[in-house]
C-alpha cells in the first residue's frame with residue numbers, strides 16, 4: 137500500500153525503514169534532470185547549497201507561475217549549460233519533520249544541445265551506468281535510479297531524520313506506475 141502523498145495505483149518496487157510516516161505539511165516543488173546516453177549517465181557534483189558535495193541530477197526549485205517543465209529546462213541550462221527534450225520519469229516526495237515536503241519531478245533526457253559546462257552550483261561529470269557513485273549521492277537514489285534507467289515510470293517517498301546538515305533516511309517506499 138503506497139504511503140500518504142502517493143497515488144494508490146502503484147506496484148511496490150522497494151520499501152524499507154521503520155516507524156510511522158511523518159505528518160502532512162505544505163509542499164515545495166523541485167525538479168531534477170538526468171541525462172542518459174548509451175551506457176553513460178551525466179551527474180553534477182553539487183558545489184553549494186542543499187546536497188553540497190553529493191552527485192545529483194540538475195535541478196532546483198520551481199519558481200512561482202513557472203511550469204515544472206519550464207523550471208527543469210531553466211535549471212538544466214543554468215547548471216549544466218545545455219538544453220534537452222525532457223521525458224517525465226517519475227516523482228519523489230522527500231519529507232523532513234518541521235519542513236515543507238519536497239515534491240520533485242524527475243526527468244530523463246537522452247539527447248541534448250549545447251556544450252556541457254560547469255556552473256557555480258554544479259560540476260558535470262559522466263559515469264558508466266554500471267558504476268554510479270551511489271555512496272556519494274542521496275541515500276535513497278540507489279533504489280529508484282535503476283527505474284529511471286530502465287524507463288519505468290515511478291513514484292516514491294522517503295522520510296528523513298535531520299541532525300544539522302545530516303539527513304538520515306528513516307522510512308522509504310518506491311513504486312512503479314502500473315500503466316508502464
Ligand SMILES: Nc1ncnc2c1[nH]c(=O)n2[C@H]1C[C@H](O)[C@@H](COP(=O)(O)OP(=O)(O)OP(=O)(O)O)O1
Nearest residue numbers: 166167168185186192194195196197230238240274
Ligand atoms: N531530499 C531532498 N530535498 C530537497 N531536494 C532534494 C532532495 N533530494 C534531491 O535530490 N533533491 C534535489 C531537488 C533539486 O534538484 C535539488 C535542490 O534544489 P536547490 O539547489 O535547493 O534549488 P535551487 O533553486 O537550484 O537553489 P538556489 O539556486 O536557490 O541555491 O536537490
